[in-house]
Amino acid sequence: MSRPVFIVSDHTGLTAENIARALLTHFPAQPLRYLRRPFTTDMAAAQSVVREAETLAARGERPLIFTTTIHPDVLNTLRTAPAQVFDLLTENLRILEQEFAEAPRLEAGGHHDMQDNEAYLSRMEALDFALATDDGVGDRQYGLSDVILVGVSRAGKTPTSLFLALQHGIRASNYPLAEDDFERDGLPAPLQAHRDKLFGLTIDPRRLHAIRTQRKPGSKYASIEQCEYEVRRTNTLFARLGIPSKDTTSASVEEIAAGVLALLRQSGRLEG
Amino acid sequence: MSRPVFIVSDHTGLTAENIARALLTHFPAQPLRYLRRPFTTDMAAAQSVVREAETLAARGERPLIFTTTIHPDVLNTLRTAPAQVFDLLTENLRILEQEFAEAPRLEAGGHHDMQDNEAYLSRMEALDFALATDDGVGDRQYGLSDVILVGVSRAGKTPTSLFLALQHGIRASNYPLAEDDFERDGLPAPLQAHRDKLFGLTIDPRRLHAIRTQRKPGSKYASIEQCEYEVRRTNTLFARLGIPSKDTTSASVEEIAAGVLALLRQSGRLEG
Numbered sequence: 001m002s003r004p005v006f007i008v009s010d011h012t013g014l015t016a017e018n019i020a021r022a023l024l025t026h027f028p029a030q031p032l033r034y035l036r037r038p039f040t041t042d043m044a045a046a047q048s049v050v051r052e053a054e055t056l057a058a059r060g061e062r063p064l065i066f067t068t069t070i071h072p073d074v075l076n077t078l079r080t081a082p083a084q085v086f087d088l089l090t091e092n093l094r095i096l097e098q099e100f101a102e103a104p105r106l107e108a109g110g111h112h113d114m115q116d117n118e119a120y121l122s123r124m125e126a127l128d129f130a131l132a133t134d135d136g137v138g139d140r141q142y143g144l145s146d147v148i149l150v151g152v153s154r155a156g157k158t159p160t161s162l163f164l165a166l167q168h169g170i171r172a173s174n175y176p177l178a179e180d181d182f183e184r185d186g187l188p189a190p191l192q193a194h195r196d197k198l199f200g201l202t203i204d205p206r207r208l209h210a211i212r213t214q215r216k217p218g219s220k221y222a223s224i225e226q227c228e229y230e231v232r233r234t235n236t237l238f239a240r241l242g243i244p245s246k247d248t249t250s251a252s253v254e255e256i257a258a259g260v261l262a263l264l265r266q267s268g269r270l271e272g
Numbered sequence: 273m274s275r276p277v278f279i280v281s282d283h284t285g286l287t288a289e290n291i292a293r294a295l296l297t298h299f300p301a302q303p304l305r306y307l308r309r310p311f312t313t314d315m316a317a318a319q320s321v322v323r324e325a326e327t328l329a330a331r332g333e334r335p336l337i338f339t340t341t342i343h344p345d346v347l348n349t350l351r352t353a354p355a356q357v358f359d360l361l362t363e364n365l366r367i368l369e370q371e372f373a374e375a376p377r378l379e380a381g382g383h384h385d386m387q388d389n390e391a392y393l394s395r396m397e398a399l400d401f402a403l404a405t406d407d408g409v410g411d412r413q414y415g416l417s418d419v420i421l422v423g424v425s426r427a428g429k430t431p432t433s434l435f436l437a438l439q440h441g442i443r444a445s446n447y448p449l450a451e452d453d454f455e456r457d458g459l460p461a462p463l464q465a466h467r468d469k470l471f472g473l474t475i476d477p478r479r480l481h482a483i484r485t486q487r488k489p490g491s492k493y494a495s496i497e498q499c500e501y502e503v504r505r506t507n508t509l510f511a512r513l514g515i516p517s518k519d520t521t522s523a524s525v526e527e528i529a530a531g532v533l534a535l536l537r538q539s540g541r542l543e544g
Contacts, residue, residue, distance in 0.1 A: 011526075011527075012526045012527060012529070012530040013530070014290070014439070014526060015287075015290045015291060015294050018286070018287045018290060019287060019291065019360065019361075019364075022287050022340060022361060023361060023364050023365055023368055024368070026342070026365060026368075026376035026377050026378060027368060027372055027374060027376060027377070028377060029374065030372055030374070033543060034543065036533070036537070038530050038534070039530070064368075064371070068294060070298070084367065084368075084371050086364055086367070088291065088360075088364075089291075089294060089295060092291075092295050092358055092360075093295055093298060095356065095358070096295055096296070096298075096299060096336075096356075099336070099356050100299055100302055102299060102301070102302070104298035104299055105298050105299070105300060106298060120524055124431060124525075127430075127431050127434070131430065158399075158403065159396060159399055159438070162399070162434055162438065163438055166431070166434065166435055166438060166525070167286070252392055253396075253438070254283075254284045254286060255283075255284060257284070258284040258285070258310050258311070261308070261310075262310070265308070271305065271306070
């Protein structure tokens with residue numbers, strides 16, 4: 001028997017689910033199942049959630065309901081369910097109302113929809129940019145980049161650049177370090193004019209070996225010797241030129257991206 | 273003068289920032305600036321935030337502090353700041369503790385790091401899949417897909433598939449509808465074995481015209497006539513074959529993805 005966890009939102013429910021997961025991760029022994037009810041914008045939809053909760057509670061599965069709704073009708077309806085309701089926004093909204101001495105404008109779902117059109121467009125433009133410039137581009141594209149991710153093949157450049165674009169509207173291009181670069185030593189020519197935009201990704205050679213082996217088993221490319229060589233040269237390059245870098249071996253794209261954002265903020269290229 | 277909004281997290285701070293933005297969007301007249309302090313994991317880091325808050329408060333800019341930390345030391349330190357502190361997790365954690373009659377396991381940041389390794393790997397694999405199969409692939413890849421996004425060029429297939437992969441670990445491939453498909457009418461041959469996986473994207477022809485004009489100004493591809501023709505044929509195809517679809521004209525990738533997820537859940541291919 002698992003506990004039903006309702007995610008009820010007047011929009012996509014991503015924020016409510018993130019909070020629910022952030023909380024429930026601290027109870028790893030609890031068997032849970034998620035029941036997502038996005039776009040719950042009126043009382044009828046809320047009543048349907050309540051009926052589901054009643055059915056579940058009747059057979060001993062008392063639900064948890066996490067909601068980011070701010071509609072009083074929807075919230076009051078949800079509160080009639082035989083469930084523990086987590087109202088994630090309205091209490092804090094009241095505190096902000098006092099803090100600002102101003103009533104909130106109560107249209108729904110403003111944070112994830114097209115109201116913030118400019119920010120959204122910049123995310124989509126950054127995504128186009130990341131896709132167009134994936135793995136090696138010319139000087140013009142490097143000039144337009146907010147950051148240039150530098151690292152060996154399969155060190156995490158592409159997922160990171162896509163994440164930076166989709167989540168943060170950051171234009172990230174890539175420079176894949178390869179044999180030629182290691183033979184020449186020094187900063188690769190295409191990067192020389194953009195040194196302040198470089199962010200290095202490094203990785204444990206054994207992890208790199210495992211990743212590459214999945215793609216091209218038995219190849220020189222995937223061999224532990226080649227991986228060790230490339231990583232050693234990469235780390236030397238980053239150290240000698242003072243390129244800020246992050247070890248991606250056990251880092252998620254969120255964590256790598258956080259490192260990039262911190263660098264952009266430190267250097268004043270990003271607010272906050 | 274703008275209000276400083278601190279985002280304090282023992283991890284990347286994405287969840288805290290999402291909640292802060294969900295709340296603050298209801299006060300559009302308030303000038304705000306975000307000050308992100310990710311990876312605030314100890315008292316020294318928390319004290320540094322308090323000192324910043326004191327400096328700002330002294331010049332009349334009383335900060336807001338949104339935090340998802342669950343460290344008692346960090347939280348208690350933040351509470352000494354001359355600021356309005358929004359503690360987003362610990363109150364709810366106490367409610368869950370009672371609900372489950374079990375103490376929370378209090379390691380930090382479990383929801384966004386590598387602890388949930390399997391889910392993370394499936395996201396990265398789905399991303400590889402989306403990148404490898406972008407814009408037209410063979411039958412094998414369609415067979416491996418969770419969903420196949422169908423639509424004309426620039427209707428939003430690629431951003432949606434990348435978002436589905438990065439956020440949800442969903443393997444989405446694309447089928448770009450083109451001239452040939454419209455001339456033949458009926459379901460394109462490569463899709464016939466995968467009809468239950470199709471999800472259509474449609475778009476207002478004027479919006480499509482605007483998007484394509486940015487890319488290839490003056491081309492037949494971007495002309496309003498061509499856009500109207502393609503969209504009309506697309507909509508006819510979706511209607512005749514009963515392909516579920518979403519209008520992407522003023523939808524964000526989050527909203528389009530929510531439509532895809534709802535379809536997958538309805539058909540039992542995704543839990544919840």
